[in-house]
Every structure is written in structure tokens, then in C-alpha cells.
Amino acid sequence: MDRTNNSLLCTENLTKDFGKLRAVDNLSLSLEEGEIRGLIGPNGSGKTTLMNLISGIYKPTNGGVYFSGKRIDRLSPESITHQGIMRTFQVARLFGDMTVLENMLIPAFTQGTGKREASHRAKELLDFSLLGRLTHEPARNLSGGQCMLLQIVRGFMRQPLRLYLLDEPFAGVHPTIKDVMIRTVQKMNREEGVTFLVVSHELTVVRRLCTRISVLHGGRLISEGTMKEVANDPRVIDSYLGG
Amino acid sequence: MEKISELKWYSLSLPLCVVVCLLPFWTGPYYLQVFTIAFYYVVLASSWNLIAGYTGQFSLAHHAFAAIGGYTSALLVTLFGLPIWMGILAALLSSTLMGFILGVLCLRMRAIYLAIATWAFAESVRIFLSMTYKITRGDLGLAVPKIFLGTGRAVACYYLFLGLAAVTILVIFLINRSKMGYYIRAIRNDEMVARVMGIHATRWKIFSFSISSGIAGIAGAFYGHYNGLLTPVMVDFNEMAFIIIMVVIGGIRSIAGPVVGAIFIEILTETFREFGEIRMVVFALAVIAIARLYHEGAMGVVRRLALWISSRKQSREGVT
Numbered sequence: 001m002d003r004t005n006n007s008l009l010c011t012e013n014l015t016k017d018f019g020k021l022r023a024v025d026n027l028s029l030s031l032e033e034g035e036i037r038g039l040i041g042p043n044g045s046g047k048t049t050l051m052n053l054i055s056g057i058y059k060p061t062n063g064g065v066y067f068s069g070k071r072i073d074r075l076s077p078e079s080i081t082h083q084g085i086m087r088t089f090q091v092a093r094l095f096g097d098m099t100v101l102e103n104m105l106i107p108a109f110t111q112g113t114g115k116r117e118a119s120h121r122a123k124e125l126l127d128f129s130l131l132g133r134l135t136h137e138p139a140r141n142l143s144g145g146q147c148m149l150l151q152i153v154r155g156f157m158r159q160p161l162r163l164y165l166l167d168e169p170f171a172g173v174h175p176t177i178k179d180v181m182i183r184t185v186q187k188m189n190r191e192e193g194v195t196f197l198v199v200s201h202e203l204t205v206v207r208r209l210c211t212r213i214s215v216l217h218g219g220r221l222i223s224e225g226t227m228k229e230v231a232n233d234p235r236v237i238d239s240y241l242g243g
Numbered sequence: 244m245e246k247i248s249e250l251k252w253y254s255l256s257l258p259l260c261v262v263v264c265l266l267p268f269w270t271g272p273y274y275l276q277v278f279t280i281a282f283y284y285v286v287l288a289s290s291w292n293l294i295a296g297y298t299g300q301f302s303l304a305h306h307a308f309a310a311i312g313g314y315t316s317a318l319l320v321t322l323f324g325l326p327i328w329m330g331i332l333a334a335l336l337s338s339t340l341m342g343f344i345l346g347v348l349c350l351r352m353r354a355i356y357l358a359i360a361t362w363a364f365a366e367s368v369r370i371f372l373s374m375t376y377k378i379t380r381g382d383l384g385l386a387v388p389k390i391f392l393g394t395g396r397a398v399a400c401y402y403l404f405l406g407l408a409a410v411t412i413l414v415i416f417l418i419n420r421s422k423m424g425y426y427i428r429a430i431r432n433d434e435m436v437a438r439v440m441g442i443h444a445t446r447w448k449i450f451s452f453s454i455s456s457g458i459a460g461i462a463g464a465f466y467g468h469y470n471g472l473l474t475p476v477m478v479d480f481n482e483m484a485f486i487i488i489m490v491v492i493g494g495i496r497s498i499a500g501p502v503v504g505a506i507f508i509e510i511l512t513e514t515f516r517e518f519g520e521i522r523m524v525v526f527a528l529a530v531i532a533i534a535r536l537y538h539e540g541a542m543g544v545v546r547r548l549a550l551w552i553s554s555r556k557q558s559r560e561g562v563t
Binding site: 076078081089096097106107109 | 432433436437438
């Protein structure tokens, strides 16, 4: 694979084993800069493992991850973040003892942004995502949907944010909050050129948000294309959509 | 209203500060000594709160760093004739360095293993101090040159330790307000997420551990020069237990908690001296009760009380 092509992110024969279980199997995937890519697949297909491999939480058994042509799979999670990659978790993980604003400030602080500048951006983002009234509330007091929303918005505090990995951001979230999430993702993609890789089981949202979709099954990439293309792919119907 | 404003806290603590500053004019040497030792424990408890409370790293070696500082200064002054201030500076450096080394070795460990490793380190220090009796005079104790000789010694030492406690509280307050304060609290909440947010977790844990150890080392050095005698008893697990009790009863993860806890426990310990070891049993029961029922300790009770009074006042004003 030519790593010097226009891809922002590409994985090359990426493999991850947990004992005898192969969670990701020889996966080669690439993302163009500025796209919103959907990643779907049945439970246990390796979507979250792939997220963990890209964000440095897991080290691959084989293969590599390249970001802007640079190999990143040997870097620590914090070093990967400093490359401009952020992620969310399937179950929202916030700093519960800290306020909503303090949660927002941390990613900005780690890249050297001052408190005044960071607070200004945090306020803008919180207001846009309708979390403004909760600015000084401890994060542990937020509802499930608000936690998920804050988790997403927090990632936008890193500037420039080049790639954002969203792991099941819409699961169990109220439609109103889901709508705010979608608008926020679209705004950041449009205005700041953030590239997204969105793992989701919610095909209606994926259809609305993503230009291209990759389908995983058994740790392998079985299909890729527009929603219409993958929905008509017999391998996808067989393994996922058709149950 | 979720928070009591900072201004209100300052206005509440100001009269207390005035009382503490004027105490030597009202009380005799015995109580001055009790308060001097209490301030020593304020320094230890506050600095342990930095690593255990704010950073979430449960170290059981804090008293050992105080001993390392104490013995470093004492030995340099007695064996090499260094001035006391240089001995204290060396104590700061040696305890910070030891904290850094232990941090590098242990701070990647998970909670229980960190506690075991730091406890093992503290025990090693205690045994080492006992064994090297040719230098440290072992259990007989090492005579240490005293600071502030003469009639006004008790008052001078009172203010010295009060100043040391005040500087420690200020340092921890400033750390808490700084970016480092955000980082260490994030690490305590969820280390993996902190890393994903770009925080070099191990680096900040080691930094926090080194600062905390350095502060304990300075306290140990001043204690040695105040007491005039150092023994390996300083590294008994009881000492560590005392520090934990003070922080938990006062209120972990607050600036005021360890201060209140240290002064309260030290005064109780002195007042009920005749009851001997039974005091520790009572304190331990109190710690169990707080750990089981109310994590925020005495300062949590004060905070809730202040909130309750404030909300009642507001609702009354709303009615009228």
C-alpha cells in the first residue's frame, strides 16, 4: 500500500489477537482528509478494537497504523493525541469530580492554550451544543445523553483537531440530543475540516451523517462505499443487515 | 446554590488565622509545643493529600520521606559541620530525588501494588536506619543540633512551623489552581481518558510524588532540628497511619481538610495521652466510619452546614 497517497489515516494489514481470539484480522482501511466515515458491523466485529488500535490504547499484533504518512501505532495514547487525533468512548468517560468547564479545558491545556482563550472556546462550544447552562455543574450530575454530548464536544477543544474517532456516540441518546450531536459534527467538519470515523449501530444516523461507510465482520473489512452500495452488498446483507 | 463562594471561605478563615497568629500571647510553652507538632503534621498531611487525595496515588511511604529529610540534614550538620539551612536544603533535594526515583519505579503500578511497594520502601528505610547504627546511632537516636536556642525558643519554633505549614498550604493551593492541578485531578478520575486527552499521566504522577516527597523531607528536617533527636520510630507505620487518619477525618481532597484533621487529631492525642494506644483504636474506628458513611470528612460536614445555612437564608429572604 502506498502510504504517501492523500489518505489522512490508513491501516496496513492491521491485526490484533487476544490470546486465540483474532479481533482485527489483516485490516487495511484508509480515510481521506475531511470526510465523515461510518464504521458499522455486528457486535464483536472489531470496531471498538480498531478504535483502540488507532488511539494507541492497544498495540497491534501485526501491521501498522499511519497518520499523514507517519507510523503511529508504536506511540502512546497521549502522543497520538498530540498528533491531532481525539476519541470518545462507547460508555461516556468524563472526569466526574470536575465541572463541565474543567472537563472542557483539559484538552486545550495539554496543547499549551491559555486559560482565557480555552475558556472562551469552551463557552462557545458549550453554548452551541446547548450545554451552556451546565458549565459549572460537576460532570457526574449530567444525564447519560448530556455526558455523551459533553464527551464529544470536549474533543473539539483540541485545535487543530484532524481526526475524531467517535465510538457509538448515539447509543441510547434522546433524539433531541442526537440532533445536537449531528449538527455539531457537521459544523466542525464543515468549518474546521475535522475528519470523522464514526462507529454506530444506528443506520439512519449513519445514512444522514456519513458520506462513505466501511463494514467490518469478524475483524475483516467486507464492504466499503456509500450507504446504498453497502446496503446492496450481499456480503453485508448476509453478515449484518440480513442477520 | 452548589458552592460557597471563595470570598465567604476567606472571610470565615480570616478570624481563625488571626487567632492562630496571636496564640503565643495567650498560651504557655506546653500548648505551644502541641501546636508546633500539629503544624508539622499539617505539612505532612497536606503534602500526602497532594499525592493520595488529588492525584489518587495511595503512597504509604510519606513518613519515610520525612525521615530521609530529617536524617540527611542531621547527618550533614553533625558529621560535616554544614550550617543548618544548608542541611535543610540538602534534605529537600535528597527527599525529592528519592521521591522521584521511587516514583519512576512504582507509579506505573496499580493502586494495591503501589501501596505494597511504598510500604516495603518505608520498612526498608526504617530497617536501614536501625542497622546503620554506627552513623545513625540506630534505635538509640541521633542527637541533632537544635534551632533557636534560648528563652524565646518555643515561640520562635511555633512561628517557624506555622510559616512552614502556611507555605505548604499556599504551594498546594497554587498547584491546585494551575494546569497541573487540572491534570492530577483528571488522572485520579480516569487515567486512561486523561492520557487520551493528551496528559502525560506518568510524568505528572512522578512530578506530584516528587513535590510531595520534597515537602515531607523539609518537614522532617525542621522536625529533627526542633526536636533535637531522631530515631527510626519516625518511620514506624503508626506515623503513616496518623497522617492517613488526619487527612481522612479532616477531609481528603480539600485544602482545609488535612489542616483541620492534623490540628484536631494532634490536640486530641495530647489531651488523651493517658489512654495510650487506645486512642489509635478510636481514631481507626472513626476512619472506618468516615470511609463507610461520609467520604468528605469534617470539612464536608462544614461545607454542607454552610450550604444549608445559606439556602435557608436565601429562602427566608425570598419569603420576606
